Amino acid sequence: MRLSRVLRTSAVVAVAGLTLAACGGGGESGSKNLVARAKEDKKITIGIKFDQPGLGLQTQAGKPEGFDVDVAKYIAKELGVEESGITWKEAQSAERENLIEKGDVDFIVATYSITDKRKEKVAFAGPYFVAGQGLLVRADNTDITGNTALNGKKLCSVKGSTPAQKIKDEYSKDAQLQEYGKYSDCITALENGSIDAVTTDDVILAGFAAKSPGKFKLVGEPFSKENYGVGLKKDDAESRTAIANAITKMQQDGSWKKSLEANVGPSGYKIPEPSPVTEK
Amino acid sequence: MFDFLGDYDILGAFWTTIQLAVLSAVGSLIWGTILAGMRVSPVPIMRGFGTAYVNVVRNTPLTVIIFFCSIGLSSTLAFNLAPENSPTFIIDNGFRLAVLGFVAYTSTFVCESLRSGINTVPVGQAEAARALGLSFSQVLRIIVLPQAFRSVIAPLASVLIALIKNTTVASVIGVAEASLLMAEMIENESDAIILVFSVFALGFVLLTLPVGLLLGWVAKKVAVKR
Numbered sequence: 001m002r003l004s005r006v007l008r009t010s011a012v013v014a015v016a017g018l019t020l021a022a023c024g025g026g027g028e029s030g031s032k033n034l035v036a037r038a039k040e041d042k043k044i045t046i047g048i049k050f051d052q053p054g055l056g057l058q059t060q061a062g063k064p065e066g067f068d069v070d071v072a073k074y075i076a077k078e079l080g081v082e083e084s085g086i087t088w089k090e091a092q093s094a095e096r097e098n099l100i101e102k103g104d105v106d107f108i109v110a111t112y113s114i115t116d117k118r119k120e121k122v123a124f125a126g127p128y129f130v131a132g133q134g135l136l137v138r139a140d141n142t143d144i145t146g147n148t149a150l151n152g153k154k155l156c157s158v159k160g161s162t163p164a165q166k167i168k169d170e171y172s173k174d175a176q177l178q179e180y181g182k183y184s185d186c187i188t189a190l191e192n193g194s195i196d197a198v199t200t201d202d203v204i205l206a207g208f209a210a211k212s213p214g215k216f217k218l219v220g221e222p223f224s225k226e227n228y229g230v231g232l233k234k235d236d237a238e239s240r241t242a243i244a245n246a247i248t249k250m251q252q253d254g255s256w257k258k259s260l261e262a263n264v265g266p267s268g269y270k271i272p273e274p275s276p277v278t279e280k
Numbered sequence: 281m282f283d284f285l286g287d288y289d290i291l292g293a294f295w296t297t298i299q300l301a302v303l304s305a306v307g308s309l310i311w312g313t314i315l316a317g318m319r320v321s322p323v324p325i326m327r328g329f330g331t332a333y334v335n336v337v338r339n340t341p342l343t344v345i346i347f348f349c350s351i352g353l354s355s356t357l358a359f360n361l362a363p364e365n366s367p368t369f370i371i372d373n374g375f376r377l378a379v380l381g382f383v384a385y386t387s388t389f390v391c392e393s394l395r396s397g398i399n400t401v402p403v404g405q406a407e408a409a410r411a412l413g414l415s416f417s418q419v420l421r422i423i424v425l426p427q428a429f430r431s432v433i434a435p436l437a438s439v440l441i442a443l444i445k446n447t448t449v450a451s452v453i454g455v456a457e458a459s460l461l462m463a464e465m466i467e468n469e470s471d472a473i474i475l476v477f478s479v480f481a482l483g484f485v486l487l488t489l490p491v492g493l494l495l496g497w498v499a500k501k502v503a504v505k506r
Binding site: 093094096097098115117118120121152154159160161162164165176177178179180181185188189192194195 | 370464468
């Protein structure tokens with residue numbers, strides 16, 4: 001009797017799991033592609049980060065700001081949508097593919113690295129920026145000069161993130177890794193001295209450093225390559241080309257560089273040359 | 281479809297979850313019993329402390345408690361639970377701080393369950409014990425608590441199940457248990473997120489279901505027949 005009850009319960013669990021999985025697919029919002037809809041409705045929904053200073057940050061006043069936000073606005077303008085027609089939506093890392101597939105957002109500009117795994121679910125236009133894993137230390141720190149000087153150091157990154165995994169895989173012999181839920185927690189720990197460096201994409205670190213000038217500095221050469229792309233629906237080739245063209249135009253007319261200088265420049269971060277758009 | 285599961289140490293992550301849960305369960309049983317004893321004791325200052333502690337900690341979100349243990353106690357106040365120069369300082373310290381937080385939190389629920397169990401023991405028994413000349417702690421230890429425990433096995437099982445699931449909160453301070461591995465897998469396997477969720481949901485069901493069934497059976501076995 002007991003055993004059969006256990007079996008029955010696990011069967012219910014399995015069915016529930018399958019139902020959930022079945023819900024994952026489907027859900028088309030309109031048959032028109034993004035370019036046509038933007039032209040017609042003059043409205044667009046864009047996914048950004050709400051918690052990354054310098055890139056995508058929702059301010060107290062409710063207006064988002066940052067480099068990602070500037071890129072998003074520029075693309076929207078190229079698609080014929082004014083700033084007033086943009087609805088901003090928070091796109092947390094784990095749910096980005098889902099937001100795009102379900103059609104909750106039209107596209108996402110949120111430090112979204114182009115990877116092959118992700119390409120199976122969404123399409124990318126870009127890269128609009130190439131970042132690399134970097135190290136942020138307190139301004140008075142002199143003994144961490146780059147990723148070759150991490151012996152016995154304590155690093156911090158966001159739990160489960162790619163940079164955190166890289167430290168665990170490649171530097172675990174030299175360095176210890178503290179994982180927290182948010183980058184701002186790492187910054188707090190860095191500030192009060194319990195860890196020696198925060199590590200993730202250098203442009204994200206530059207955003208935090210630019211927020212509190214003089215307190216932190218970026219050190220060393222970037223030791224990985226992250227291509228940030230604009231994520232959108234997989235089969236919308238026309239819109240992908242339109243977005244890729246908008247990115248190229250933004251890089252060429254100087255507003256790309258201007259936005260970076262305004263948002264992450266105060267950290268002393270060296271603004272790189274624009275990289276060519278390859279996903280289009 | 282399932283190949284990538286082999287790339288991850290899922291069993292290892294759940295083993296950390298089990299270690300967290302077992303150590304926290306033992307700790308909260310001990311500290312919760314002491315708290316319950318304080319709350320029914322004849323000494324006003326102990327009663328006051330017990331009541332204040334339970335009401336403050338029970339009503340604080342667990343995430344806040346765990347996060348405070350790491351950022352507040354360890355990082356800011358330099359209260360560490362591992363030797364600072366050890367090469368595994370962050371891992372050990374994080375794990376122990378998490379256990380500390382879980383014990384602090386879960387013991388309030390153990391205390392309240394136990395107190396309701398104490399109320400099921402007829403007053404006459406405690407009075408009779410007093411009349412025989414037993415001290416307060418003897419009455420509690422020999423007469424009241426053994427009966428109280430037997431009547432609260434089932435509610436304590438609920439507390440234990442809640443604790444097992446609550447261990448996922450430890451990932452906010454970087455303890456490498458199941459939900460931290462889940463975060464890693466979601467980051468890497470973005471094409472199979474539903475599968476990842478299902479694997480971890482199933483893992484927790486496999487941990488909690490037997491606990492509920494076993495303790496439900498024990499509760500029936502040892503219940504005080506009155």
